[in-house]
Amino acid sequence: xxxxxxxxxxxxxxxxxxxxxxxxxxxxxxxxxxxxxxxxxxxxxxxxxxxxxxxxxxxxxxxxxxxxxxxxxxxxxxxxxxxxxxxxxxxxxxxxxxxxxxxxxxxxxxxxxxxxxxxxxxxxxxxxxxxxxxxxxxxxxxxxxxxxxxxxxxxxxxxxxxxxxxxxxxxxxxxxxxxxxxxxxxxxxxxxxxxxxxxxxxxxxxxxxxxxxxxxxxxxxxxxxxxxxxxxxxxxxxxxxxxxxxxxxxxxxxxxxxxxxxxxxxxxxxxxxxxxxxxxxxxxxxxxxxxxxxxxxxxxxxxxxxxxxxxxxxxxxxxxxxxxxxxxxxxxxxxxxxxxxxxxxxxxxxxxxxxxxxxxxxxxxxxxx
Numbered sequence: 001x002x003x004x005x006x007x008x009x010x011x012x013x014x015x016x017x018x019x020x021x022x023x024x025x026x027x028x029x030x031x032x033x034x035x036x037x038x039x040x041x042x043x044x045x046x047x048x049x050x051x052x053x054x055x056x057x058x059x060x061x062x063x064x065x066x067x068x069x070x071x072x073x074x075x076x077x078x079x080x081x082x083x084x085x086x087x088x089x090x091x092x093x094x095x096x097x098x099x100x101x102x103x104x105x106x107x108x109x110x111x112x113x114x115x116x117x118x119x120x121x122x123x124x125x126x127x128x129x130x131x132x133x134x135x136x137x138x139x140x141x142x143x144x145x146x147x148x149x150x151x152x153x154x155x156x157x158x159x160x161x162x163x164x165x166x167x168x169x170x171x172x173x174x175x176x177x178x179x180x181x182x183x184x185x186x187x188x189x190x191x192x193x194x195x196x197x198x199x200x201x202x203x204x205x206x207x208x209x210x211x212x213x214x215x216x217x218x219x220x221x222x223x224x225x226x227x228x229x230x231x232x233x234x235x236x237x238x239x240x241x242x243x244x245x246x247x248x249x250x251x252x253x254x255x256x257x258x259x260x261x262x263x264x265x266x267x268x269x270x271x272x273x274x275x276x277x278x279x280x281x282x283x284x285x286x287x288x289x290x291x292x293x294x295x296x297x298x299x300x301x302x303x304x305x306x307x308x309x310x311x312x313x314x315x316x317x318x319x320x321x322x323x324x325x326x327x328x329x330x331x332x333x334x335x336x337x338x339x340x341x342x343x344x345x346x347x348x349x350x351x352x353x354x355x356x357x358x359x360x361x362x363x364x365x366x367x368x369x
Contacts, residue, residue, distance in 0.1 A: 064090040069097040070105025075364040076120040077105035079357060083124055083137040086353040090131075124357065135353040139361060149315060153307035155329040155362060156227070160304060162359050163219050163339075164296040166350030170212040171292060175285040177205055182282050185275060199269060206261045211346045213254050216292075218336040220247045223299075226332050231306050234313040243303060246295045253288045257281065330366035 066084055070077035077094075084092045090110075097106070107123055108115045109130040116126055124138035145151040181201070224247065228240040260281040267274040311328065314320045320327065333340055339347050340363075348356050 064110055065093050066090050066110070067093045067095070067108040068105055069095050069107075072096055074105055076123070079120050079360050079364070080105055080107060080123055080127070082360065083127055083353070083357055086137055086356070087127065087131045087134045089134055120361070137353050137357050139354065139358045147308075147312075149311035150308050152311045152320075152326070152328050155326060155365065156307055156332060157300075157304045158358065159329050159332055159362055160223070160227075161300060162351060162355055162362075163215075163347075164300070165352075165355060166347050167212065167216050167219065168289075168293060168296065169350040170208070170215070170346075171285070171289045174205065174209050174212060175282070175289050177208070178278065178282045178285055181205075182275075182278055185270075199265075202261070202264050206258075206265065209257065209261060211343055213258065215336075215339050215343055215347055216250075216254070218339050220250075222332050222335045223247075226328075226335055227303075227307070227310075230310045230314065231303055234310040235306050239306070240303065243295070243299055246291070246298075250288065250291060250295070253284065253291070257284050257288060260284065326366045329362060333363070333366055 068077060068080055068084070070080075081092065081094060084090075104117050104119075105123070106115050106117045107126070109126065113130070116123060121138060128134075128136050128138045142154070145154060224244065228244065232238070232240050260277055263277050264274065264281070267277065311320070348359070351359060
């Protein structure tokens with residue numbers, strides 16, 4: 001890690017971060033989230049993360065502008081640009097470069113700072129140091145793994161845990177929103193615009209919950225198809241029965257909540273029946289939230305520690321090579337097509353900045369090695 005001088009040779013006009021054209025084989029769908037983006041390649045777009053920032057020529061001359069030079073397709077440059085959006089501390093000026101040292105991006109955190117290049121983690125630590133008081137983006141230090149099986153198991157465990165955190169926070173957000181609506185009595189505040197706003201509020205709630213439900217269902221299918229069968233073979237029959245039964249119990253609860261939200265949309269705002277359904281919805285959401293948290297806790301305690309043994313079994317059976325540490329995580333991601341395409345931006349908003357950067361790192365590792 002060190003200063004990179006002179007500056008890399010630059011070409012073209014500076015661009016705003018936008019949606020970097022980073023091809024992703026395992027997440028094979030175009031990113032189109034209603035923000036006007038279209039593409040014919042397989043991409044992962046951080047969407048709101050990368051589209052929320054704009055750059056003007058006037059901002060480019062400021063003292064506090066962060067400058068990033070690198071290839072549009074460089075995974076490290078992509079992660080740095082997304083991380084800087086989380087910081088939201090200064091304008092970001094990105095310039096495509098044909099001569100970044102060793103193919104890595106160069107970052108200059110202010111006009112008075114030196115130009116820096118290095119690995120993604122090194123650059124992210126510099127970003128954290130420069131913008132203290134903002135959410136951390138550099139991932140925590142990962143302990144060295146004793147074996148390839150342990151490394152592969154650790155990646156899959158991290159993937160599952162981060163998906164759990166996103167689902168938990170989205171459920172919490174929906175439940176909190178419904179509780180607020182109940183507190184207001186489910187009544188319309190007035191005529192005209194206020195009534196329309198209340199109806200729009202219910203529709204937004206339905207979209208929010210529907211997206212969260214889709215992510216959770218894909219996550220459950222991934223576990224049932226990619227993880228649980230081999231965990232049972234490597235451990236003992238029935239070790240995953242409780243988790244599978246909980247998945248089965250959660251589905252009717254989730255569908256019942258979806259139907260309650262649909263019912264709200266058909267009722268007169270502020271009517272006694274509207275309020276009754278709203279209260280029932282709040283109770284159901286709280287129950288689902290509690291069951292889901294307990295379910296995730298049990299999986300992380302009872303099942304994820306068994307993954308290293310599963311990977312050793314797979315190697316002993318000749319199903320994986322010694323060089324395929326990331327193939328397991330890639331397979332898990334590949335079964336969650338909606339989560340990693342249309343709903344990717346939604347999924348990422350359920351993660352804290354540091355967790356989001358960890359997830360992007362898992363994506364890069366899974367599809368590039």
